[in-house]
Amino acid sequence: MTTHPAPPRRNGRALKPNQHERIQRQAAIDTLLSRALRGVLSIPEAAVLAEYWRAEQKVEEKTRRRLADTTRALERHRAAADAEIQRLEARIEELLAQRDSHHATQEEPA
Numbered sequence: 001m002t003t004h005p006a007p008p009r010r011n012g013r014a015l016k017p018n019q020h021e022r023i024q025r026q027a028a029i030d031t032l033l034s035r036a037l038r039g040v041l042s043i044p045e046a047a048v049l050a051e052y053w054r055a056e057q058k059v060e061e062k063t064r065r066r067l068a069d070t071t072r073a074l075e076r077h078r079a080a081a082d083a084e085i086q087r088l089e090a091r092i093e094e095l096l097a098q099r100d101s102h103h104a105t106q107e108e109p110a
Contacts (some may be wrong), residue, residue, distance in 0.1 A: 022059065025052045 032049040
């Protein structure tokens, strides 16, 4: 079974080990699926294909969970930021009202 080389990275940084493994696994899956479609996939190759597919499914599920966790954390942070903005806006209004009332009392004739 031949795997394709990993595509070059745009940012020039080296791939993380799990990224390199995924690229190799995805290339192998592509090759094995192609053989299966031509009807020439052997039983050992089918076992490898099933193993690689299950590994990809695990990675995808882990990624979905992490994205869901990140989304929930962002929602919490956004809510906290919104609450703080509202608190600060109320404080600004309070300070402006105090300033205006202070100026008004200074301008009144005695």
